[in-house]
Amino acid sequence: MTVRDSEFAAVALLFFASAQGFVVSEPGFGGWDVEPIPGPPGLPLPVEQFYEFQSLDHFDGSNFQYWKQRYFMNNVTYRAGGPVFLMLGGQSAANPVWLVTGAWYEYAREHGAFMVLLEHRFFGESTPTDNITSSSLRFLSSRHALADTAQFIADLKRWYQHPIQDSKVIVFGGGYSGSLAAWMRSHYPYIVDGAVASSAPIFATLDFTEYYVAVTNTLASVNPACPIAIKNATSTMYEWWGQPDKRIIMQKIFRLCDKINHDAILDLTVFFYNLAENFARVVQFNGLDLQFLGLKNNNVTIEQVCDVMRDESRGDSVHRYAAVNSMVLDSIGQECTNVQYTKLITSLNQTNWGSESAKGGRQRLYQRCGEFGWARTSESMKQSFGNFWTFPWNFTSDQCANVIWHTWGGSQVQDKCDETNRFYGGLELPISNVVFVNGALDPWRVVSSNGTLPNAYGDHESILIEGTAHCADMMPPKMTDPPGLVDARKKISDHIGLWIK
Known part of the structure; x- marks a missing residue:
């Protein structure tokens, strides 16, 4: 049809x-029509997918139900002692092409990062319940997604064969998953060392x-x-x-x-x-x-x-x-x-x-x-x-x-x-080690951070790129990129360098 x-x-x-x-x-890019692609020339997609056992309800100690959350990994950019770069999934199936391209791939090469892509609960093949009735969807929330991420990072460091137990963790996301990246750093600063939040709406209305x-x-x-x-x-x-x-x-x-x-x-x-x-x-x-x-x-x-x-x-x-x-x-x-x-x-x-x-x-x-x-x-x-x-x-x-x-x-x-804004802080969320990036053409910038964060502390920056649109900073770099976009990516990489020291 x-x-x-x-x-x-x-x-x-x-x-x-x-x-x-x-x-x-x-x-973000959740919900687009997607056609399978092989990945950029010379960079085959990581075809192997992995699954993490997650709690269905992280906030109910009497609920012992578990489900399998899908994720992908790529260690070709990893150097000993390097950080973990974790791309948070949004409102669609995880797309492993991100593990071989995009601006964050260039950051990973520069900083020797171990790359991971985590799919969001209730999207793609990460299906916690038998159906998506309203009763089942009560387990779908950003708070559960953050708890999933915290548990996943702990397990990844505990079990994966590379020596990443002591590695710094930087989270990335665009659109809604960019919101998750910022909220992850704000609510789990003892697990996540920095966040790059691209075109991330953080004020609910x-x-x-x-x-x-x-x-x-x-x-x-x-x-x-x-x-x-x-x-x-x-x-x-x-x-x-x-x-x-x-x-x-x-x-x-x-x-x-x-x-x-x-x-x-x-x-x-x-x-x-x-x-x-x-x-x-x-x-x-x-x-x-x-x-x-x-x-x-x-x-x-x-x-x-x-x-x-x-x-x-x-x-x-x-x-x-x-x-x-x-x-x-x-x-x-x-x-x-x-x-x-x-x-x-x-x-x-x-x-x-x-x-x-x-x-x-x-x-x-x-x-x-x-x-x-x-x-x-x-x-x-x-x-x-x-x-x-x-x-x-x-x-x-x-x-x-x-x-x-x-x-x-x-x-x-x-x-x-209103409850969401009270919980996360809206445009006044308390946070450090974060970069908010928005394109001046993007209508979602209105509910994102475009300037000073009154409750931010430590290293942080809000970047507005003239002439660019939604999540432009995440795209694979091109020779024709405007100077403001090139400069923004350099700033992002510089911030990451500070966070992983």
């Missing part, structure tokens, strides 16, 4: 019900209105006429939704999978959010060559979509908006755009491990509802993708109630966000 679907609508996900699974524009404001501002920085054309298109489309002849036009030019149901207001929300997500995805990953990860991505850029939105030869603003949609669909090999809310809910209510939902969509929704929120809404008048009611925060909280727990409404989700 080749159907594009809005999986998490106002929260941050695009769901593609294809044979491969999910494609998203959430923090239900109503993340700033996201689409940031997308709009980035588009305007490239061409001020771009977000104006988008706003004109969305305003016209809202009027067209109520006109039968215009709905027929939208049905065709936006390549919709199903006929528009004028009376289904939630379908309208799904439709507008999917189209907004086209621009969010382009902005968030602008200029990144993600094909080394095996991802379906043809590098549609901000300049390209803005050129389309300004090209009057393509027709009115609505037809140009549709042309951008087709450009994105074609770039990832999808045929049509879904507008049915019922498809969204039906998909997310699948609870067996063999379902499309189990590839990450349901688990990510659970964590958004239960810990982070991050509902990317249209409620600010400073964004261009619809009116404030087009995709509001309650559309997300309603999904939490319809899919996860019927009692999880807006106030409950915000309470859980």
Whole structure:
């Protein structure tokens, strides 16, 4: 099946019900369509995978259930006395290509590090329970992920044949796994000696209105006429939704999978959010060559979509908006755009491990509802993708109630966000030996550290790289990298050198 679907609508996900699974524009790379690749020339992937026995519930001493957590290792860069570099898994299957490429591979070569990649519980082949019902997913949380990591590091040092018992440990991550890296250093400083947190959101909030404001501002920085054309298109489309002849036009030019149901207001929300997500995805990953990860991505850029939105030869603003949609669909090999809310809910209510939902969509929704929120809404008048009611925060909280727990409404989700911020410290987390790295184009920088950390101590830095996007510092270095990115990587390596002394 080749159907594009809005999986998490106002929260941050695009769901593609294809044979491969999910494609998203959430923090990190969790959920993308992944095709197996052999790795860079001369650097074969480590094919052997290992498993660590983990407690199902680290916080219940009476629970003696265990499960197997998958991990990968590579010792080709290791030199005696070198550190352990641990890449934390995010909200997708662990991808072993990271063990042979990426900026951290260059850091490992420089510092003689032993490289390890740990998969996150409830993703990939790390399946702690028989299914992903809401009852089972109560064991899915960032706190359990940190406890898994602490136990894993202790066991790795105890049992692995290389003399790493006394090695310093540096953790890495991007997006959500970057958040985990920072929180790991903050909560387990006696286990982890430093953290590199790339594009890491650390402030939880239900109503993340700033996201689409940031997308709009980035588009305007490239061409001020771009977000104006988008706003004109969305305003016209809202009027067209109520006109039968215009709905027929939208049905065709936006390549919709199903006929528009004028009376289904939630379908309208799904439709507008999917189209907004086209621009969010382009902005968030602008200029990144993600094909080394095996991802379906043809590098549609901000300049390209803005050129389309300004090209009057393509027709009115609505037809140009549709042309951008087709450009994105074609770039990832999808045929049509879904507008049915019922498809969204039906998909997310699948609870067996063999379902499309189990590839990450349901688990990510659970964590958004239960810990982070991050509902990317249209409620600010400073964004261009619809009116404030087009995709509001309650559309997300309603999904939490319809899919996860019927009692999880807006106030409950915000309470859980507040609890997360109290536990970790939000933007004031107490931490040392950390580098936060963000791209100036990345909308997620709004909920990450972009400046002074008031409760930080010791060695720490927040780096903002102009002209770069989400997790750009993690990518394999290229000769064409901008000077700011090159400088940021040098700073990261220098910090690591201090931490492992």
